[in-house]
Amino acid sequence: MKEISPRAPARTKGRVARRIERGDVFEPNCPSREVMKHVTSSWGVLVLIALQDGTLRFSELRRKVSGVSERMLAQTLQWLETDGLVQRRSYPVVPPHVDYTLTPMGEQAAELVGNLADWIEENVMKMPGRAA
Amino acid sequence: MKEISPRAPARTKGRVARRIERGDVFEPNCPSREVMKHVTSSWGVLVLIALQDGTLRFSELRRKVSGVSERMLAQTLQWLETDGLVQRRSYPVVPPHVDYTLTPMGEQAAELVGNLADWIEENVMKMPGRAA
DNA sequence: GTAAGTACGCACGCCGGAGTAAGTATGAAA
DNA sequence: TTTCATACTTACTCCGGCGTGCGTACTTAC
16 A cells, blocks of 8 residues: 555645645545545535534434435445544444444544535635526 | 434534525535535546646646546536636647636635645544555 | 334446547647 | 647546335334
């Protein structure tokens, strides 16, 4: 596996643009690409934002993120869970009970995608072609 | 049923999460979805970041965003152009000369996706499953 | 006895993102 | 004269995201 930098804590670079020169973000096998795909996937964005308000269980998420299929919601949650962005807790009760919470890392990611979604919503009407 | 886990009353209001209740981001026909798809598409992200350093022409972008096919680069640029995020200028000279620049809106978008990409790159190694 | 709610897993199939290859126009360089 | 560079466009193809529908295991409600 390709290490971004063998041991450099990388304090000097804050901007990805710097790394473009080194070819990091552009490495197709860079794990960042994978995470990026999960986080910016249409359902991933909505799930992260939905969980900003607090813990939700599967069916609550389904209702909140209206339009998502059960299959996609389950898959998206698994992606985010393996990425360490959401924590899944299941209680062995009679009717199955599972809930999902943002991890500290997940909260940071949620805020960033939230900012992006926010900006797009506020500026989409100024965009040509998409009428107001 | 009964709430097993207490809900943290998120103080982040004015956030998109607020609009979820109004059904904005979740509206499948909301134009935001379209823009979001363009901006967060794998090549869209890289193009926006690449253009942060200044105007580039087609072939320069191809080299900088290594790995992108001509077809995808052209399509991505068209998406971002119709969204009003990049400005395309073509000069009617003998060998075709076209260059692309971020619009003011494009710069804002580029910064937001840059922040996200930045964060992912810096935190991907802390994620379970990926890297040590 | 049947329906509904809960949290998924699985098989099937569509569709659009994405790569490859080739074509277009044109003047300059070889 | 052939080749090259530029900036695309179009055609053909593959693959994975995604929805739909069905099944599971169990319980409460009608």
